[in-house]
Amino acid sequence: xxxxxxxxxxxxxxxxxxxxxxxRGNKFIVDLxxxxxxxxxxxxxxxxxALNYESIYELVKAEMAVRSNLLEHAAQRxxxxxxHEFPEIDTIExxxxxxxxxxxxxxxxxxxxxxx
Numbered sequence: 001x002x003x004x005x006x007x008x009x010x011x012x013x014x015x016x017x018x019x020x021x022x023x024r025g026n027k028f029i030v031d032l033x034x035x036x037x038x039x040x041x042x043x044x045x046x047x048x049x050a051l052n053y054e055s056i057y058e059l060v061k062a063e064m065a066v067r068s069n070l071l072e073h074a075a076q077r078x079x080x081x082x083x084h085e086f087p088e089i090d091t092i093e094x095x096x097x098x099x100x101x102x103x104x105x106x107x108x109x110x111x112x113x114x115x116x
Contacts, residue, residue, distance in 0.1 A: 001035060001036070001037060001038075001090070002035070002036065002037070002038035002039075002042070003033055003034065003035050004033075004034045004036070004038070004051055004053070005031075005032065005033050005034075006030075006031070006032040006034075006053060006056060006057060006060075007031050007032075008029055008031065009029065009030040009031070009032070009057060009060055009061075010027065010028070010029055011027075011028045011029075011030065011061065011064040011065075012025055012026070012027060012028070013025060013026065013028050013064050013065065013067070014026075014067045015028065015067060015068050015069070015070075015071060015074050015098065016069065016098075016102075017069045017070070018102055020102065021102060022067070026098055026099060026100065027098075027099040027100075028064060028096060028097060028098055028099070029096075029097045029099070029109075030060055030064065030078070030094065030095070030096050030097075031094070031095045031097075032056070032060065032082075032092070032093070032094050032095075033091075033092070033093040033094075034051065034056075034082075034086075034089050034091070034092055034093075035089070035090045035091040035092075036051065036088055036089050036090050036091075037088070037090070038050070038051075051086065051088070051089075055085070056082065056086070059078070059081055059082060059085060060078055060082075063077050063078045063081060064078075071096050071098060071110070071111075071112040072112050072114075074096055075094055075095075075096045075112050075113075075114045076114060078094055078096075079092055079094050079114050079116055082094075083116065091115070091116065092114075092115070092116055093113065093114070093115040094113065094114050094115075095111050095112065095113040096111065096112050097109045097110070097111040098110050098111075
């Protein structure tokens with residue numbers, strides 16, 4: 001068993017409930033931890049046997065372009081899509097962070113994490 005991490009994937013998107021969030025957009029960071037058997041590519045050094053990081057990134061990027069009212073919804077969509085496209089994954093932990101959320105106070109970011 002091993003863990004592959006894609007950390008700090010940065011996107012500009014329009015997730016949010018309020019009109020200002022939807023029209024202005026915001027900065028988001030996605031962090032992804034994937035647990036799976038990496039013994040095959042670890043032994044063979046064969047790219048074809050390994051999880052394709054680029055494909056995972058492109059999937060996350062495509063889902064971040066689809067607007068959601070809630071971070072929970074965007075995160076769950078990404079988890080569902082990744083699990084569907086890559087059934088060899090045992091466990092996935094995905095965190096979506098929104099910077100400068102429209103709260104009545106100074107908050108650097110708000111995050112949602114899903115682990116399945």
